Amino acid sequence: MRRYVMKSVVVLLLAAFVLFGTAQTPLKAQQKTVLTVEVFDRATPGFKADDNYWTKWIQKEFGDRNNIQMKWVTVPRAEEVSKVNILMASGDAPDITFMYDQDTVYNYVLNNSLTDLGPYIAKYGQNLKKYLGKFCMDTGVFLNKQYTVTARRIMVGCMTAFIRKDWLDTLKLPLPKTTMEWYNDMKLFKEKDPGNMGKDNVIPLSLNIYESNVTWVVRLLLDSFVPASMTEEQEQTLPVWLKPGYKEGMKLLNKMFNEGLISPEFALDKNGKISNTDMSIGKVGSYMGNFDIVYRQTPGISTELAKNVKGGLFVPVDCFRDAKGLRRKRQYGANGFYIFVPKYSKHAVEAIKYMNWMSDKKVLDFLLYGVEGVNFKERIQGIPVNIPQDGEMRLSIDIPIIVNGNDFGDVDKNILAGSLNQLPEFQDLWRQAYKMSITCERPYWEMAFPIASQAKYKQVLFDKDTEIFSKTIMCKPEEFDSLYDQLVKQYMEAGGQEVMQDRIAYWKKNYGGANK
């Protein structure tokens, strides 16, 4: 009897395995080409990045008509580089993959991992080529081959500073006009505590650790210390810590920290969550960052602030000026991320066809503005006015990958269009903030050079960056100079030197003589 039971258990187990193994086969019956496309997942509540109204629409309008099964591969926005690296290595990278990080893309090129899109675009991608234009096609070229194309970027403004208007009003202060005026306002915020938060709770300037670009949240301030004598070569080849003037800027931040004007534990705030909370509950006087950061629908800093503090309001402020009163601001290039097809993909044709289909104005407009009557009802100057939606009909900027923003052929109109996608109560401030981000006497661009050492050392240097940033701001004022020099020396030894030399060599080779 016991044997019988045991035998039957074994047989059952085996049977279960066989059944389980065969259960999946019927799916293979469909003979459609499967085109996989990367999509950013921003973990928006109630919205599935890979299954929503827009993906279904694309399946219907593009997939079904071309006998293609669309499949979306989600990549968390914050893990852009590491996730795609793993997908590339395991052979699972989607047929259409994209990435902002030029160093990593160049690494793929050097590894011979990308498809040369040139012939495919020539045959199937004429509309796409026309839509992207020469600039975005050219920025996608590596080693004289069209290994990638870059998306268009319409809004080139980067960053703006914000200050609490209600606090300034309480103290009867005007908007600051210079870096030092701003600094004095920060001191007054701490001393006078205009928001009645309790002196210990006031954070005049909120900082956090933005790992892949750690100076981002103070860049406007640092740039106001850069002398006009800095050459374009220095601009493009020096690591941030060696840029003329940056050390003085950091010194001011160190002073501010020791005066209690900066969030005391910013070094623990790896993703800005604490910053966002502090701003939302009204503890923060000023913040620098993306030009729209405080007005975004998520995390909704201004919305929350208005709820928590009566009259609480952040306004853009244009006060960071150099010794001559000039403003220096970083601008984006007119291209977005790099779009590519992995070498092992068998669907380069379909990939180009898909993007070519997307460049059609009707298709692109639909993906950008959505359904009339749901996503927008009225138009201002021909621009659809967005009605924010939750759930699967929420508009996603991550579906129309070939463009970041939308082009109406005119800067003011583009700004208006951008603002109409924002929360109604902040549209005006959003426009002001954006205009401020592109208005300056000394704009600068960070050129991306394809350099192997950069891809190699980048991540190590990011960590060094966060270390220098936090330690030099938090140290005692008398230690600042020596600590700064010591840490920067370590930075250079950890790869910074090699990257700098390679950048100088690249600069000399490609732009040499233009700036002597």
Add this chain to the structure above:
Amino acid sequence: MLKGRVKRNYKFDLRRGWPLYLFLLLPLVYLILFRYLPMYGVTLAFRQYHLGTDLFSPINQWVGLKIFEEVFKTPGFSQAVFNTLFLNLLDIIFSFPAPILLALLLNELRFRRFKRVSQTLLYLPYFLSWAIIGGIVYQVFSTQVGLVNTVVKSLGAKPISFLFDPASWVFVYILMGIWQTAGWGTILYLAAISGINMELYDAARVDGAGRLRSMWHITLPGIRPTIAILFIMAMGRIIYIGFDRPYILSNPLVLQSADVISTFVYRVGLKAGRFSVASAVGVFQAIINLFFLVTSNALIKKFGEQGIW
């Protein structure tokens, strides 16, 4: 009958217990499929791997030990190895005995319901992910909102920045490790304790031994083999370190002490897309581990306990 016994070989065993062997088949298949076959990936550490190509394709040339050389030369690697060994050693010194002590204490509890409730409460932290524990650490040790520092401040002292000073950071790191795993670790010891013959305790009591005495002379020797095995296994993991705990607890100010091998591999290997480097570090770790495993096993055998082989 006698004849049959002499003839008893593997064929006889197979015929008699084939269902049992069949059961063994599944774990064996699992081991081969998921533990041995993937070992071909080890070759990655000796080849210049090109992203997105087949591992065996000829583009990925054999380069001997070049990648190891590269790894050892990478700035920060030796620091990461040192930090890993240092943190793990502290873990063995402080976190390893914790569940033993806890098990001894739990074993002495006589009120059963209280014992059960406290056991369950002690297990709980084990099921929390480090992402959550990271949040708790901030809530407890922060100078701004931290529980500890709120008390410190109310006593009129200056807040202590636990998380920014490397020494106190290590303290927090070890403490949270103990907090998370000690309760869970008691399970094995309690099982071992329940296997000890109760008559021994009775005899000891007759001889006039108190609780501490019987703990020392009966319970501890009773679980000695378990301790030995777990110790060997802990030593065998001395250079392996989880990713979440150091990564989540670290911050830029303590990076010098918090950057360990796993976080190093994440940055230099995975994020930078250099998988050969990541594999080389893995092979390096495996060799060191093997060494420690064999040594501690030999040591334990010397002390008269059974090793793991």
